[in-house]
Amino acid sequence: MEAGHASFTEFVRARSDRFGDLAWLITRNAEDARDAVQDAFVGLYRRWDDLPTGDEFEAYVHRSVVNACLGVIRRRPRSLLVAEPERLRAAPASPDAADALAASDEVWRLCGELKPVQRAAVVLRFWADLDYGEIATTLGCAEATARSHVHRATRQLRSRLNQGRQ
Amino acid sequence: MDDIEKVFAEGLRRAASERPALPVDVDEVVARGEAMGREPARRPTWRWLAVAAAALLVAGVGVWYLNRPGVVPAVPVASPMVSSPDLTGTRWLATEIGGRPVEQVGPTMNGERVPWLVFDATTVSGADPCNGVGADYRLEGDRLSFSNWGAHTDVGCNTTQQQRFEKALTDTTRVQRDGDSLALLDARGSTVARFAAESGRSSPSATILPSVAIHRVAIRVRNAATDDLTQIRLYFADGSTAEFPDLPAGSTSDRRVVSVSPLVGAGASVGGHTYMVTDPGANDDPLLQGVYTCTLVFAAQGQLSLSLQKDG
Numbered sequence: 001m002e003a004g005h006a007s008f009t010e011f012v013r014a015r016s017d018r019f020g021d022l023a024w025l026i027t028r029n030a031e032d033a034r035d036a037v038q039d040a041f042v043g044l045y046r047r048w049d050d051l052p053t054g055d056e057f058e059a060y061v062h063r064s065v066v067n068a069c070l071g072v073i074r075r076r077p078r079s080l081l082v083a084e085p086e087r088l089r090a091a092p093a094s095p096d097a098a099d100a101l102a103a104s105d106e107v108w109r110l111c112g113e114l115k116p117v118q119r120a121a122v123v124l125r126f127w128a129d130l131d132y133g134e135i136a137t138t139l140g141c142a143e144a145t146a147r148s149h150v151h152r153a154t155r156q157l158r159s160r161l162n163q164g165r166q
Numbered sequence: 167m168d169d170i171e172k173v174f175a176e177g178l179r180r181a182a183s184e185r186p187a188l189p190v191d192v193d194e195v196v197a198r199g200e201a202m203g204r205e206p207a208r209r210p211t212w213r214w215l216a217v218a219a220a221a222l223l224v225a226g227v228g229v230w231y232l233n234r235p236g237v238v239p240a241v242p243v244a245s246p247m248v249s250s251p252d253l254t255g256t257r258w259l260a261t262e263i264g265g266r267p268v269e270q271v272g273p274t275m276n277g278e279r280v281p282w283l284v285f286d287a288t289t290v291s292g293a294d295p296c297n298g299v300g301a302d303y304r305l306e307g308d309r310l311s312f313s314n315w316g317a318h319t320d321v322g323c324n325t326t327q328q329q330r331f332e333k334a335l336t337d338t339t340r341v342q343r344d345g346d347s348l349a350l351l352d353a354r355g356s357t358v359a360r361f362a363a364e365s366g367r368s369s370p371s372a373t374i375l376p377s378v379a380i381h382r383v384a385i386r387v388r389n390a391a392t393d394d395l396t397q398i399r400l401y402f403a404d405g406s407t408a409e410f411p412d413l414p415a416g417s418t419s420d421r422r423v424v425s426v427s428p429l430v431g432a433g434a435s436v437g438g439h440t441y442m443v444t445d446p447g448a449n450d451d452p453l454l455q456g457v458y459t460c461t462l463v464f465a466a467q468g469q470l471s472l473s474l475q476k477d478g
Contacts, residue, residue, distance in 0.1 A: 012192045020188035025178055030186045045199035070287050107177025117287040127178040142252045158170045
């Protein structure tokens with residue numbers, strides 16, 4: 001078990017940052033992200049000696065983190081942050097660096113308005129760079145559903161950015 | 167990757183780069199893991215797969231199963247044989263429970279006549295239909311189990327059918343979806359309940375139940391801020407809104423019964439400035455029948471937080 005413990009500790013050190021990014025993008029809350037990461041690691045620790053290997057291991061890990069995030073979101077009180085409406089206006093998009101920055105803000109804002117599972121699909125697609133089959137496996141849904149989640153989000157973003165240009 | 171997808175990727179990359187530190191306490195992880203006990207992954211072992219493979223080879227289809235792409239065990243276990251049906255995004259109306267056709271009851275205060283279920287990613291909610299029900303669920307392949315059933319009222323409108331519905335959910339171990347039809351099966355493989363998708367027309371109840379006015383709940387707003395709130399408005403996913411009268415600090419409004427889908431936002435004015443909810447993504451659960459209190463708190467930093475709790 002000592003060897004297993006050491007390898008798990010090494011795994012935690014190696015993956016904490018990436019898990020943190022993924023959890024932050026899905027939960028959008030530092031406390032929730034931390035809880036989700038801890039929960040995911042606890043779940044993996046409990047099954048450490050019996051986890052799959054290779055690509056299956058990566059899929060299992062991804063799914064553990066995403067499930068932990070969705071679980072935290074589901075458990076937390078319905079707590080919402082609000083801001084001045086002036087800050088909610090669509091940002092314009094153009095090659096200009098400042099506008100690109102505004103477009104990134106719009107991405108973050110839009111992600112906040114997506115349902116958690118849809119947000120997870122978007123994050124897995126555009127941040128984790130998973131294909132739709134892998135996203136479907138991670139979320140436990142049909143590939144068509146994963147594709148639909150992402151397609152609707154990109155359509156929304158396109159619409160908003162176009163509005164910003166007008 | 168097209169331009170919009172690149173914008174998405176860049177926006178997420180930037181958001182990730184700006185996240186706060188999230189330290190992981192390995193000792194805490196290990197302590198929690200040890201306290202909860204080691205849990206075998208319960209995924210198919212190689213020995214089990216070998217047995218299954220041999221059986222399938224005999225049947226002539228084993229090679230296909232062993233070589234099909236994208237087979238990854240679920241967490242913690244996935245059926246190696248059957249992919250999970252998509253249960254989400256549909257209101258499932260019961261058509262048969264315990265081998266008997268569903269008897270419609272007089273419309274409840276929500277206009278419902280038959281038991282129903284709605285699945286999201288990890289939870290199921292619904293009604294029998296006189297009492298709301300809710301639980302966590304786990305779907306692994308075609309294996310379906312419910313857990314953590316929430317407390318609910320005990321209003322009797324068709325007691326025998328309500329008991330059959332509860333038993334059917336308790337006995338469920340597998341699920342089968344065929345288009346707009348859903349069947350729940352017990353451990354023996356017997357069908358314990360059948361459902362039809364609300365949008366379909368195969369169920370008589372689907373033509374009777376309107377898709378709106380299903381989620382009617384009473385909501386009151388509590389101003390837990392130290393400032394007076396004016397122009398209070400709640401926003402729901404079906405596009406409806408509910409306006410509330412001005413609330414002095416520390417006061418609570420009367421209940422308002424409204425036909426709502428999930429709460430997706432709120433707005434209020436403080437000192438002449440209007441604030442809006444910006445993170446409705448956390449609120450994708452349908453509201454079950456009952457009374458809710460929506461609490462608004464205004465912080466000095468210019469942030470307003472909203473929490474929604476079901477009373478009782």
